[in-house]
Amino acid sequence: MANVYNWQLGRDMNYRFDPAAPTWQFAAVFNTNRCLACQTCTMACKSTWTFSEGQEDMWWNNVETKPYGGYPRHWDVKTLDLLEQANPGGQTWSEDAGGPEAPYGSYEGSTIFDAGRSVGQHALGYTPTDEEWASPNIHEDSPVSQGALAKGVTLPVHETWFFYLQRLCNHCSYPACLSACPRNAIYKREEDGIVLIDQERCRGYRKCVEQCPYKKPMYRADSRTSEKCIGCFPRVEGSDPLTEGLPMETRCMAVCPGQIRLQGLVSMEADGSWTHDPDNPLYYLIREEQMALPLYPQFGTSPNVYYFPPRWVPRPYLRQMFGPGADRAIEAYVRPSRRAQAVLQLFRVSQSIIFSFEVIDGEKVNEINVNGKTMEIFNDTVIGYGRDGQEIVRVTVIEPQFERPDQFLNTI
Ligand code: SF4
Numbered sequence: 001m002a003n004v005y006n007w008q009l010g011r012d013m014n015y016r017f018d019p020a021a022p023t024w025q026f027a028a029v030f031n032t033n034r035c036l037a038c039q040t041c042t043m044a045c046k047s048t049w050t051f052s053e054g055q056e057d058m059w060w061n062n063v064e065t066k067p068y069g070g071y072p073r074h075w076d077v078k079t080l081d082l083l084e085q086a087n088p089g090g091q092t093w094s095e096d097a098g099g100p101e102a103p104y105g106s107y108e109g110s111t112i113f114d115a116g117r118s119v120g121q122h123a124l125g126y127t128p129t130d131e132e133w134a135s136p137n138i139h140e141d142s143p144v145s146q147g148a149l150a151k152g153v154t155l156p157v158h159e160t161w162f163f164y165l166q167r168l169c170n171h172c173s174y175p176a177c178l179s180a181c182p183r184n185a186i187y188k189r190e191e192d193g194i195v196l197i198d199q200e201r202c203r204g205y206r207k208c209v210e211q212c213p214y215k216k217p218m219y220r221a222d223s224r225t226s227e228k229c230i231g232c233f234p235r236v237e238g239s240d241p242l243t244e245g246l247p248m249e250t251r252c253m254a255v256c257p258g259q260i261r262l263q264g265l266v267s268m269e270a271d272g273s274w275t276h277d278p279d280n281p282l283y284y285l286i287r288e289e290q291m292a293l294p295l296y297p298q299f300g301t302s303p304n305v306y307y308f309p310p311r312w313v314p315r316p317y318l319r320q321m322f323g324p325g326a327d328r329a330i331e332a333y334v335r336p337s338r339r340a341q342a343v344l345q346l347f348r349v350s351q352s353i354i355f356s357f358e359v360i361d362g363e364k365v366n367e368i369n370v371n372g373k374t375m376e377i378f379n380d381t382v383i384g385y386g387r388d389g390q391e392i393v394r395v396t397v398i399e400p401q402f403e404r405p406d407q408f409l410n411t412i
């Protein structure tokens with residue numbers, strides 16, 4: 001058992017292995033405020049990786065309607081309940097947020113690793129039933145306070161609410177699936193932090209299914225092995241011919257019509273901390289602006305998919321799901337800084353991974369009032385650069401409009 005530092009918790013914690021930081025870490029930011037629940041991401045993943053016989057109930061990417069939906073059903077409520085049973089009333093955070101070491105404060109409760117030790121496991125978990133895996137999109141669009149629609153739509157918080165939560169493997173920094181495996185069949189890649197299951201070593205004991213709190217490893221009965229999201233690693237490596245060697249975003253990210261997803265790689269230090277890199281769009285949104293937050297950081301796995309919380313949802317629910325940074329994250333999102341306004345334009349404008357960005361000042365085009373405060377809007381230009389510093393995209397804050405000449409109105 002090793003002592004490791006988890007910056008999302010602002011404290012040390014127990015983990016089975018010593019930290020082995022990758023050079024780069026796969027990471028993504030999702031904007032829950034914009035998701036359409038069109039499931040294009042879900043189907044893109046399905047048609048790429050899990051279309052075979054034996055994988056029928058396997059959805060590495062899914063989009064569920066919160067608070068009632070879940071794949072598998074009740075995955076988060078069940079794990080929260082297990083933590084509560086192990087440490088009644090103890091899952092609290094201190095208020096002393098500050099600095100890159102503890103941006104959200106310090107978590108004083110039990111992680112799944114802390115709680116697992118008391119029952120002789122590497123992490124606390126449970127194995128979902130077949131029935132819980134059978135309905136990936138159950139309770140779609142079911143709101144809280146159903147029937148109170150007429151009075152429920154005033155910001156800042158709607159009385160009637162639901163939202164879409166996009167989920168895939170978080171390629172965690174301290175993966176519970178990896179620490180759970182008695183065969184040491186799960187590993188985290190040095191070059192990009194993607195977590196994979198070695199199909200040759202796996203014997204289908206399903207300890208990863210039990211101990212991943214996000215329930216992202218899935219058992220396949222016909223091969224008797226567990227499988228999980230592979231982070232589209234051939235694309236991230238740059239092996240896809242489409243981008244001629246440039247690292248490329250995953251299938252689920254690249255297809256998103258809602259333009260809610262931005263995925264890339266963040267640079268890591270040898271001690272597992274993030275390299276200070278405010279020109280990387282992911283680093284900027286997650287660490288500088290703190291606009292995007294980890295999903296259930298209290299579980300302790302240090303997940304690497306981050307979310308802009310939905311701004312109309314009651315804050316206690318969001319604090320439970322995204323930690324105590326939820327209020328600040330919403331404030332940063334609803335009235336973004338000038339630089340953030342530019343970076344937000346980078347979502348889904350390129351299939352190539354954007355490693356850094358630059359903002360060129362443009363003219364002021366508007367001034368609006370947001371929650372009693374003034375927000376200025378500038379038509380700045382943001383340039384996204386690839387791994388080797390080459391320009392791969394250039395967009396403006398105000399989307400240009402083009403009018404088709406009359407002679408092309410009917411091209412039949
Ligand atoms: S493709 Fe994008 S908008 Fe559609 S469900 Fe997935 S994340 Fe949401």
Ligand code: SF4
Pocket residue numbers: 168169170171172174175176177178195211212213214215216217228301
């Ligand atoms: S989300 Fe689950 S399966 Fe993915 S790396 Fe984390 S613990 Fe492992």
